[in-house]
Every structure is written in structure tokens, then in C-alpha cells.
Amino acid sequence: MKNSKALCIAVASGKGGTGKTTVATSLALSLTPQENVLFLDCDVEAPNGHLFLRPRIEAEKKAVILIPRIDVEKCLTCGKCVEVCQFHALAEIGKSIMIFPQLCHGCGSCAWHCPSKAIKEIKNPIGVLEAGLALKGIRFAHGILTISEPMATPIIRQLKKWQKTETGSVIIQDAPPGASCSVVETLRGADFALLVSEPTPFGLHDLKQVLDILKEMNIPGGVIINRDGIGDFQVDQFLKQNHIPIMMRIPYSTEIASAVAAGKTLLDVSSNYGLEFKTLFSQIKKRVMENETC
Amino acid sequence: MLNQANPIKQLVILSGKGGTGKTSISAAIADLARDSKNKINTVLIDADVDAANLSLVLQPQQSETYEFWGGSVAEIEKSKCIGCDLCKLLCRYDAVFPYADGSNSYFIDPIACDGCAACVYSCASEAIRMVQQKEGNWFHSKTVYGDLFHAELFPGKENSGKLVTLIKQHARLWAQDTQASLIVVDGPPGIGCPVISACAGADLGLIVTEPSVAGIHDLQRILSLLQHFKIPVVVCINKSDIYPKGKEKIRQFSSDYKIDILGEIPYDKHIIQAMVQGRPVTREYPNAPSSKVIQEIWNKLVCRLTKC
Amino acid sequence: MILIISSQNADINSPVDPRFGRSQFFIKYDTNTNHWEAIKNSSVNQRGGAGIAAAQIAVNHKAEVVISGDFGPNAFNALKAAGITMMTFLQDTSTVQDTIDHYKQGKLNPFE
Known part of the structure; x- marks a missing residue:
């Protein structure tokens, strides 16, 4: 919102496979058509957003x-x-x-x-950028790192600059796993970071790493606990102690696991998620506005 | 059998997609190697340095800590800066910003700086210098499963590939000194810089995949990478029963490319329960469905490693 | 003939370092004069490209033969382009002096 006049939400996690792409794509689908959504898959080493949003690629550019x-x-x-x-x-x-x-x-x-x-x-x-319209009119773009090329960050940088952002639109950026430079590149300039974690020792350890990055970059953030019910309660305890809001819980269910495995989003599992993500979005907007005024 | 007359074998465990179970399986393999009838002297490496989890399962009894000094970033000495703008003009990483205090001088955002030093060499008033950064720590730890080399890259830092290379070199020297016969590398997700470092010198790659559209997509990418580096590869399917159609696809794909599937591990709550206990699943729940399949995978891996 | 050998310390009797790019020191040895000097590897703690930086040191010191445990692909290409012969230590090598003796006895194998 600060400079670009679009609201940019980055979805990150630390640990891989906690459900970043599931959350990011479900959020994008819930917000359309009311919002003008641009989805950027910044996990250029292992991009998967297209498998769920099914864009028709119309533009291509070399990174x-x-x-x-x-x-x-x-x-x-x-x-x-x-x-x-x-x-x-x-x-x-x-x-x-x-x-x-x-x-x-x-x-x-x-x-x-x-x-x-x-x-x-x-x-x-060192890679390619691709863009096109996806399900429900979502504007979609992703970067793909060429096999055997080592550097992902220049592709992420170019991807973020490629597509025009319109005033009032919402940009959703799906980050790579981990907590190194490519995650920083995805988070840079974001108005809000949505962190998807799972309630396990691995999930907690890696979530802390990303929270440190947010602190250093001064980006407000909140956590979604995915596969709620597996593992232990350490993530809950940690977030409570540190006053970090839990914005949503997605229970573990075999139904969700197999739907996501088949390339479906949470909206396909239950239409209730549409409303949940809309509520989440208004919370995010509120947090971002608070952050800007203070 | 793996023995001391043979050179040290290096097994790297990868996945492309994150969260498929690399670390849980690496920990189980560490446990099985130690427990084999002919105990295999193994050195372990956690090459996922920005999300390092293997030590959470292997629970080191003691660790030696070493500092990791990575690259340098540029720093402007405010009093010397004449505000000529050249560094801002040259910087391709949008890392140079004017001070907001109206002093007509600039500062560098250390997070955005790539460390290229283009500004240092161009500054006419010699106001910019490079300052080396401590970017993390690395550890040589003793666990009951063998010596573990792992690291913590400070959040947001670059040079994860370099840190991986560094701990691998130390691990290899340790393996030589202690006449170990196997090095197990728990790799990072993705296909980029730290993955390439994790693969270097590997004798065999074990790809842990899952039967999901994302898992299969990323399996193809990591496989291409390993083929590019001419590293022989085998596959195991984790959470094999969450999407039967996906499992069929992986089977088909593997047979088309003549890649062996060493085992299909069903979705098993014991894996997470063992993780919570901080123990390898094969040790905490030796009779769990997942443990049995991992045991089979291990037996086949030993055969493959002695051949390759 | 000028040799460069990767070494763990700044002395001809110190243990060899199996790593070329990340070796702590290089021992430069002139077979005509038996004179040696130690060169600190300033790039040992730098970012990527240590192999190339080490190759550059060898080139700058006009080495004709470089002896180490292993050479990475970048160092290999740079040294090859410079026409410098690469050789590897024998199994039972412990010190730099050992490997110089092995070289003189013609026991070392070229690295290809």
C-alpha cells in the first residue's frame, strides 16, 4: 500500500510443505472477483501455484x-x-x-x-517468467529457474517488477520454503506476511527463523496453523507468549490432504473456506492500515 | 557390504518440494545404519542450513560451535559522503537510500546489499568500505547415531550454498580421519544453489516424493538436476496412500525413466509422533508401518551403495 | 619448475590440505633452487569462487605445476586454460615435503 498503491501479501512458512501454496491459492480464489488479484509464484525453484490456479500462459519473458x-x-x-x-x-x-x-x-x-x-x-x-489469466480471472505470473542454474533471487526480483500493478489491486506472493535470501527477496516491499506453520517441532523451529526476518524487515505478520491437531502444542504456546496472532486454523483431515494432492484448493473441499479467507483478508487489511498510521 | 577398504560413499536425500519427509527419513536411515548387523560407521550432514531440523530428531549430546563468516556488505561513512549519487546510480540491488534528515548523504540497506562492491570502487570520496558479515554458526555434534555436521544460517542471509560446502568439507575430512564408510546428506528443498552444493560428490541420490500434483511436478525438476550432474538416483514415495492416482503417476513415470522405487511409505502418524519425541521413527516405533518400509528401503540402499 | 602445493600451515613440513580453493596456505617451491615460500590464501573465507581465486594465485606466482587433493570444475578450467599441470597427492602423503619428494621421484599422477 505504501508506494505501489496495491496491497501486497506474502505467504511464507520456513518449513517446506506446510501448505503455503494451498493457503495462497485458496486466498486468491476467495478474493476474486470482488478484488483484482495478481498472484505471483515466487518459489522459482519448485513452482506449484499453476497446478492449482491453472493459468493459460499468454506471455513469456526470459529471466x-x-x-x-x-x-x-x-x-x-x-x-x-x-x-x-x-x-x-x-x-x-x-x-x-x-x-x-x-x-x-x-x-x-x-x-x-x-x-x-x-x-x-x-x-x-537463467530462467523464464510466464504470465496469463488463471481461474476466476486471477492474473497469474511465475518464474521458473532453469535446471542447474544456482541463483533464484534475480528471477524473483524480475518477476516482481514484470507485471503492472493497478491501484487498489491485491498482490499475493507465494514464497519459497526456508529463510534465506530468496525468502527475503519475496518479502521485500510486502505489506503483510502470512506465515503458514504446522504444529510440529520442525514447523516451530523454521517459523521462528521467518519471524526473525519479519522483525528485521519491519513487516507485520500473522500465522495460520495448518494440519491443526497433529504434533504438539509448542507452536501455540510460542505464539501466545510472543503475542503473535493466530489468524486461522486448518484442521488435519485426510479429505483435505487428498484434495490438495489432486490439485484442488480448500474452496473445493468446503465453500465455508471462501468466507473464512474473506474474513482473514479484512483482518489483514485492518492490520496493514494500523501499521501504516503508527 | 560397505567396508573400510572401499572409498567413502555419499548418499544425498532430496525432494524438490519441501515437507515430503526428507529429514524424518534421513534420521531413520541414520538409526538403521548404526543398528545394522554389520554396523556402518556413518557421518551425517544436515544441508538444509536455513531450516535445519535433523538435530531436533538426532538430539546431539554435545556440540562444538564454529562461526560462519560469509560475504561482506557495503557501509557508507556518513561524514565522508558528499551525496554525489553515483553509488545509488550504480547499485542494481536498490540498496542505496538518502538519509531523511536532509544531510545530502546516503546509507546502504544491509539486507538489500548484494556485496558486489561496485559502489566501493566508484566512490570518489572513499566513503564506502566492505564489512564482513557473520552469517551463521556451524556445529560438529556427537549423537548416538554418529557425528553430525549441521549449521544455522542467520535468518535472511545469503551464501547458504557456501555454508553447505563448508560443512560438507569438514564432514568429509572427519569421515576420512575416522574411517567412516558412509556420509548421509539431508538436503534442502528446491533445485538452486544450496541443493547443488548438497549434491556435489554424491554417489547416489534418494528422492523422497509424495503422490501429489505438486510433489510429482517437483520430482521431475529435482530428477533433471541429478541427471544433469550424472548422479544415479532412486526414489521412495512417502504418504503413498493420500492420492492413489498420484501414486500411479509416479510409478508410471519411474518405469518410463527406468528409476527404481525402493519403497512406498504409507501416511503414518508415528512419523510425527516420533518427531515430537525427538527420536527417529525406526527407533521409537520399530513396528510402525512406516518403520517397516523404511527398513526395506535401507536394505535396498545398502545394495545400491555397494554397487555404485 | 615452480610448484604450488595446498597446505594447512605456512611451513614446508606442515600437513597438506586436500582442498585446493579453500586451502589455508599454499607452499610455492622452486625445484631449481629448492627455495620455498608460504602464500596465505586470502580468499579462503570469501564468497563463492574460491577455486578461481586460488587458480589466480597460482597463475600470478607463475606456477607450472599445482598439487592438491582435488580440483573443482572452475579451478580446473582456469588452471587448464593457463596451461598449468594439475596433480594429486598420493594416498600416504602427510606433509608438503613428502609430496615434493614424490613429485621429484615422478610418482604423482596428473589430474584430468
């Missing part, structure tokens, strides 16, 4: 990083590019400069600092 190419005519092999590169993506070997594209972060420092202007930057594809 690239800019890597150096050296004009040997102009290159003085002075070694400046090797000196400035923090990632050792360049090496001075004899009378030439070798480039290691997979280590390059695309920062452009080598090209900028080359005294003889011998470095041109070329596009090195």
Missing part, C-alpha cells in the same frame, strides 16, 4: 542476468575487472580474461570500472 563479454581488441588485461569482482567470476589467465557465468551476480561492476571500456554486458538467461 536474465547481465554477464560480461570482453572485447579482446580493447582489453589491456590490466586486471581491474578481476580486482573489482567480489564473486571471482573473472580470472586473468595469461593474456586473457576468463569468465565464469555461473558465479556472476550481474552487478555490472566490471563493465563500469574497465578503464578501456572493453566490457560489454550481454544477457545470460
Whole structure:
């Protein structure tokens, strides 16, 4: 809401397989058609949102990083590019400069600092972005990291900048699991983080990691407990002690497990979830507004 | 049988999709390796450094802690900054911001900074320097199942792949020194940087999949990655009974690609109960349906590892 | 002939380091003069690309042969491009001096 005039909700979890995508897709479907929803699947290593929202892909774009190419005519092999590169993506070997594209972060420092202007930057594809209309008119986009490419964050960054966001629309960003840089990239700029956890020791441990990120990034958040009833009560206790709101509980049931396995959302299991997610959304809106005024 | 005359074998456990049961199965394998008739001297690695859970099940008795110093981020010395704007112009990570106090100087958001140092080399007033970051800790722990190498990357940090490489190197040296014959790597989800580091040097990959549309989709991606690195691969299906159609698909897919399915583990509450107890399922509930299948999977893994 | 050997400490009698990129030190040894010096591997604690940084050290010191336990793909490509021969330690190697002796006796195998 701050700058983009759209409300951006990121869905994260820490631990994998707690139901991020189930929650994110169910939320998106509950909000349409009343809200204009843009769904961004930011789990570019293992994107699954499309399996539930079934977009018809209409637009495609390469996700690239800019890597150096050296004009040997102009290159003085002075070694400046090797000196400035923090990632050792360049090496001075004899009378030439070798480039290691997979280590390059695309920062452009080598090209900028080359005294003889011998470095041109070329596009090195590391994945693709795809977009199209999905179920119930949801605008959908995801990024797909090419197999054997290591860096996910540049794709997430490009995905977030790709689609135009309209005033008053709602952006739902499905984050990757874990708590490293790609989760940070997904959360950056979000107005609210919805954290999906499960009541197990693993769920709690990894939830704490993401809560630390939220604190550092100053993003308000709330928790959904999925598979409520399995495991223990430690997540509940922890959240209570730390005054973190539990915004929804989804019970464990074999019915839900098999529906999700078959590519269905919670709305397919019970229409009650439509209302629950709408209520959740108004709570989120309220929290975001409170956060902005204080 | 695995023995000391053979070089150390490395088994990596992966899934693509998160939450399919990698860690619970890794812990059970650690337990079974130790309990085998011919006890296998095993070194364990938790390579999921930003959501590290293996130690919650293996319950180390003691740990040595080491600091992990990762990359550096740029820092501007406010008094030297003349507000020329060049660093902001050059930064491709939107990490440079003006101070709101009207001082015509800039600061760098350490979370957004990628550490490329383009600003450092371009700053005419030499106001920017790189400051190395402590990005986590790593541990060498003793458990009843063997030595465990694990780590905690501080939340939100980069370089998870590098941390994985670091603990794997220490684990390998330890394995050599102690004449261990097997290294078990509990891998992270996804297919990116830390997964690639977790796979490096593996003799065999065990993919833990689940019969869901998402599980199958990500199975194909992790499989392509392992094939790219020419790592032999076997599969096991966890929660095999939640979606019969999905199970059929995995069977079909595996037979098309000539990949062995070593076992089908039914959905079993004992796995979570054991996790809550902080014990491997095979140890806490040896007669549970899941434990029996994991035992079969382990027997087949031993055969595969001695061949490969 | 200039050799570079990965070493755990800054001494010719210290144990070899099986890692090339993340080796703590390199011992540079000149077979013509029997002179040696220790080079600290400044990139040992840096981000990715330690193998390339280590290869760059070898190139800058005009090494003709590099001896270590293993070479990663990046270091391999860089050293190969520089025309530097890569060799690996024998099983029973303990110190840098041992491996220099093995080299002189022609016992080492090239790494390919």
C-alpha cells in the first residue's frame, strides 16, 4: 500500500510443505472477483501455484542476468575487472580474461570500472517468467529457474517488477520454503506476511527463523496453523507468549490432504473456506492500515 | 557390504518440494545404519542450513560451535559522503537510500546489499568500505547415531550454498580421519544453489516424493538436476496412500525413466509422533508401518551403495 | 619448475590440505633452487569462487605445476586454460615435503 498503491501479501512458512501454496491459492480464489488479484509464484525453484490456479500462459519473458563479454581488441588485461569482482567470476589467465557465468551476480561492476571500456554486458538467461489469466480471472505470473542454474533471487526480483500493478489491486506472493535470501527477496516491499506453520517441532523451529526476518524487515505478520491437531502444542504456546496472532486454523483431515494432492484448493473441499479467507483478508487489511498510521 | 577398504560413499536425500519427509527419513536411515548387523560407521550432514531440523530428531549430546563468516556488505561513512549519487546510480540491488534528515548523504540497506562492491570502487570520496558479515554458526555434534555436521544460517542471509560446502568439507575430512564408510546428506528443498552444493560428490541420490500434483511436478525438476550432474538416483514415495492416482503417476513415470522405487511409505502418524519425541521413527516405533518400509528401503540402499 | 602445493600451515613440513580453493596456505617451491615460500590464501573465507581465486594465485606466482587433493570444475578450467599441470597427492602423503619428494621421484599422477 505504501508506494505501489496495491496491497501486497506474502505467504511464507520456513518449513517446506506446510501448505503455503494451498493457503495462497485458496486466498486468491476467495478474493476474486470482488478484488483484482495478481498472484505471483515466487518459489522459482519448485513452482506449484499453476497446478492449482491453472493459468493459460499468454506471455513469456526470459529471466536474465547481465554477464560480461570482453572485447579482446580493447582489453589491456590490466586486471581491474578481476580486482573489482567480489564473486571471482573473472580470472586473468595469461593474456586473457576468463569468465565464469555461473558465479556472476550481474552487478555490472566490471563493465563500469574497465578503464578501456572493453566490457560489454550481454544477457545470460537463467530462467523464464510466464504470465496469463488463471481461474476466476486471477492474473497469474511465475518464474521458473532453469535446471542447474544456482541463483533464484534475480528471477524473483524480475518477476516482481514484470507485471503492472493497478491501484487498489491485491498482490499475493507465494514464497519459497526456508529463510534465506530468496525468502527475503519475496518479502521485500510486502505489506503483510502470512506465515503458514504446522504444529510440529520442525514447523516451530523454521517459523521462528521467518519471524526473525519479519522483525528485521519491519513487516507485520500473522500465522495460520495448518494440519491443526497433529504434533504438539509448542507452536501455540510460542505464539501466545510472543503475542503473535493466530489468524486461522486448518484442521488435519485426510479429505483435505487428498484434495490438495489432486490439485484442488480448500474452496473445493468446503465453500465455508471462501468466507473464512474473506474474513482473514479484512483482518489483514485492518492490520496493514494500523501499521501504516503508527 | 560397505567396508573400510572401499572409498567413502555419499548418499544425498532430496525432494524438490519441501515437507515430503526428507529429514524424518534421513534420521531413520541414520538409526538403521548404526543398528545394522554389520554396523556402518556413518557421518551425517544436515544441508538444509536455513531450516535445519535433523538435530531436533538426532538430539546431539554435545556440540562444538564454529562461526560462519560469509560475504561482506557495503557501509557508507556518513561524514565522508558528499551525496554525489553515483553509488545509488550504480547499485542494481536498490540498496542505496538518502538519509531523511536532509544531510545530502546516503546509507546502504544491509539486507538489500548484494556485496558486489561496485559502489566501493566508484566512490570518489572513499566513503564506502566492505564489512564482513557473520552469517551463521556451524556445529560438529556427537549423537548416538554418529557425528553430525549441521549449521544455522542467520535468518535472511545469503551464501547458504557456501555454508553447505563448508560443512560438507569438514564432514568429509572427519569421515576420512575416522574411517567412516558412509556420509548421509539431508538436503534442502528446491533445485538452486544450496541443493547443488548438497549434491556435489554424491554417489547416489534418494528422492523422497509424495503422490501429489505438486510433489510429482517437483520430482521431475529435482530428477533433471541429478541427471544433469550424472548422479544415479532412486526414489521412495512417502504418504503413498493420500492420492492413489498420484501414486500411479509416479510409478508410471519411474518405469518410463527406468528409476527404481525402493519403497512406498504409507501416511503414518508415528512419523510425527516420533518427531515430537525427538527420536527417529525406526527407533521409537520399530513396528510402525512406516518403520517397516523404511527398513526395506535401507536394505535396498545398502545394495545400491555397494554397487555404485 | 615452480610448484604450488595446498597446505594447512605456512611451513614446508606442515600437513597438506586436500582442498585446493579453500586451502589455508599454499607452499610455492622452486625445484631449481629448492627455495620455498608460504602464500596465505586470502580468499579462503570469501564468497563463492574460491577455486578461481586460488587458480589466480597460482597463475600470478607463475606456477607450472599445482598439487592438491582435488580440483573443482572452475579451478580446473582456469588452471587448464593457463596451461598449468594439475596433480594429486598420493594416498600416504602427510606433509608438503613428502609430496615434493614424490613429485621429484615422478610418482604423482596428473589430474584430468
